[in-house]
Amino acid sequence: MIFYYTRTRKTQVAAQALHEITGLDLYGLDADINNDTGLRFAFRAIKSVISAKGCPVGNMPKAVPGEIYLCGPIWAGEMAGPLKYFIRNVDVSGTKVHLLLTGRQPSEQNRERAVKVLTQAGCQPGNIYLIATTGELPEQDLLVEQLRTIMEAAD
Numbered sequence: 001m002i003f004y005y006t007r008t009r010k011t012q013v014a015a016q017a018l019h020e021i022t023g024l025d026l027y028g029l030d031a032d033i034n035n036d037t038g039l040r041f042a043f044r045a046i047k048s049v050i051s052a053k054g055c056p057v058g059n060m061p062k063a064v065p066g067e068i069y070l071c072g073p074i075w076a077g078e079m080a081g082p083l084k085y086f087i088r089n090v091d092v093s094g095t096k097v098h099l100l101l102t103g104r105q106p107s108e109q110n111r112e113r114a115v116k117v118l119t120q121a122g123c124q125p126g127n128i129y130l131i132a133t134t135g136e137l138p139e140q141d142l143l144v145e146q147l148r149t150i151m152e153a154a155d
Contacts, residue, residue, distance in 0.1 A: 001064065004071035004100075005057070005082040006028040010133040011102045011133070015071040016142040018100060021151065024069065029057045029083040048081020053088065060090060067096040074103035079114050087121045097129030098126035100147075106130030127154045 004015035012028070019026050033044050033055050045051070048055035072083040079101060087097075098112050111128045118125040129150050140152045 001025050001135045002069040002071060003025060003027045003029060003061070003064075003086065005031060005073070005080060005086070006071075007034055007080075009073050011073050012129050013140060014100055014102050014129065014133070014143060015069075017073065017140060017147050017149075019067055020067070020140075020144050021148055027061060028059075029072075029082055029086060030059050031055050031057050031085075033081065036050075045075045045081060048084070049076045049078040051081070052084075054084030054086075057082050057085050058144075059130060060086065064090055064092060064095055066094070067098075068092075069100060071100040072102070074101050074110050077110060077113065080107065084100060085115060087117060087123070093122035094124065095124045096124045099128045100131060101128065102131045102133045104134050107151070112154055126152070129154070 002015050002018055004011055004026065006012040029042055031039065039062055061102060070083060070086065072080045088106065097118055100135065101110060101114060114128055115125045
């Protein structure tokens with residue numbers, strides 16, 4: 001199953017590309033931070049990244065299968081608050097969690113920080129895919145091709 005959080009739809013396009021490749025079901029996560037704009041959003045986003053609690057997600061699943069993909073943006077150098085909330089509030093212990101993180105310039109440091117969060121939650125970190133997204137929504141076909149290449153290299 002693919003769980004994703006998106007605010008600007010860029011991560012949604014990436015999750016849909018992942019769905020096209022894997023055939024796994026998509027599950028969109030909703031966070032109340034989506035209603036914020038401007039400085040209020042920036043403040044809450046940074047606070048949710050710094051906080052161990054993350055940012056509340058309203059439509060949490062009751063359970064997850066033994067292997068999942070979790071997709072979301074990078075905020076302030078860390079995985080977005082709604083992803084942290086998901087990891088800390090759904091029983092993911094023992095679950096293999098693959099991450100697909102989107103951002104302007106995702107880095108190895110983002111990967112290392114994400115592995116730390118996953119490990120602290122007791123899950124088994126899987127592959128972590130970093131996708132650069134800037135400006136316009138990425139084209140689906142190009143993203144599918146790019147993601148296939150990244151996934152093949154990781155295997």
